[in-house]
Amino acid sequence: EAQVTQNPRYLITVTGKKLTVTCSQNMNHEYMSWYRQDPGLGLRQIYYSMNVEVTDKGDVPEGYKVSRKEKRNFPLILESPSPNQTSLYFCASRMGQGVPEDLFGQGTRLTVV
Amino acid sequence: GDSVTQMEGPVTLSEEAFLTINCTYTATGYPSLFWYVQYPGEGLQLLLKATKADDKGSNKGFEATYRKETTSFHLEKGSVQVSDSAVYFCALSSGGSNYKLTFGKGTLLTVNP
Numbered sequence: 001e002a003q004v005t006q007n008p009r010y011l012i013t014v015t016g017k018k019l020t021v022t023c024s025q026n027m028n029h030e031y032m033s034w035y036r037q038d039p040g041l042g043l044r045q046i047y048y049s050m051n052v053e054v055t056d057k058g059d060v061p062e063g064y065k066v067s068r069k070e071k072r073n074f075p076l077i078l079e080s081p082s083p084n085q086t087s088l089y090f091c092a093s094r095m096g097q098g099v100p101e102d103l104f105g106q107g108t109r110l111t112v113v
Numbered sequence: 114g115d116s117v118t119q120m121e122g123p124v125t126l127s128e129e130a131f132l133t134i135n136c137t138y139t140a141t142g143y144p145s146l147f148w149y150v151q152y153p154g155e156g157l158q159l160l161l162k163a164t165k166a167d168d169k170g171s172n173k174g175f176e177a178t179y180r181k182e183t184t185s186f187h188l189e190k191g192s193v194q195v196s197d198s199a200v201y202f203c204a205l206s207s208g209g210s211n212y213k214l215t216f217g218k219g220t221l222l223t224v225n226p
Contacts, residue, residue, distance in 0.1 A: 006199055033213075043157075
């Protein structure tokens with residue numbers, strides 16, 4: 001079954017404590033991306049990756065890092081989380097650069113206190 | 114830049130009622146248009162898409178027609194069910210180096226029995 005798997009699903013952490021949210025896809029997709037979803041703002045892209053070792057900033061990259069060392073994994077790293085990064089995060093992947101039919105993970109709800 | 118405007122709701126309907134969720138867009142060139150659905154506690158799923166003017170996307174009884182002259186992509190369903198209760202997102206992609214999805218803010222639909 002084609003799927004995008006995120007972990008953890010829920011996370012409560014304290015300001016400044018580094019954390020990583022993992023994302024893995026089993027479809028050999030080239031393109032992966034991270035979004036955050038906030039009430040009244042919809043989904044906004046944080047970072048994207050067109051292939052292994054190729055990443056770039058989306059619309060709201062501040063405070064986040066990513067890496068793409070292998071095709072299946074695309075972790076999101078918060079080196080020093082702050083309360084304004086409390087949000088619902090989604091990882092997504094797609095086959096290529098054509099019509100973007102993204103497959104989304106189930107989401108990670110992050111709370112930074 | 115690209116943008117999507119959709120009615121924010123919430124929308125509350127009785128079972129078997131007719132549904133319309135309005136969506137209009139601003140984009141350069143000829144974007145592809147999408148509706149995604151997010152059921153409670155889940156990630157987004159592609160509901161339907163249209164890639165050129167006058168195309169009609171359809172799935173699970175939902176329909177939307179790509180209207181270039183009015184820059185619109187309204188979602189409709191003739192008879193909603195309780196199981197259609199979800200958040201609906203209109204989105205577009207106008208290509209470019211990222212083929213990024215730009216989302217509207219989402220519309221919460223609640224269908225009562």
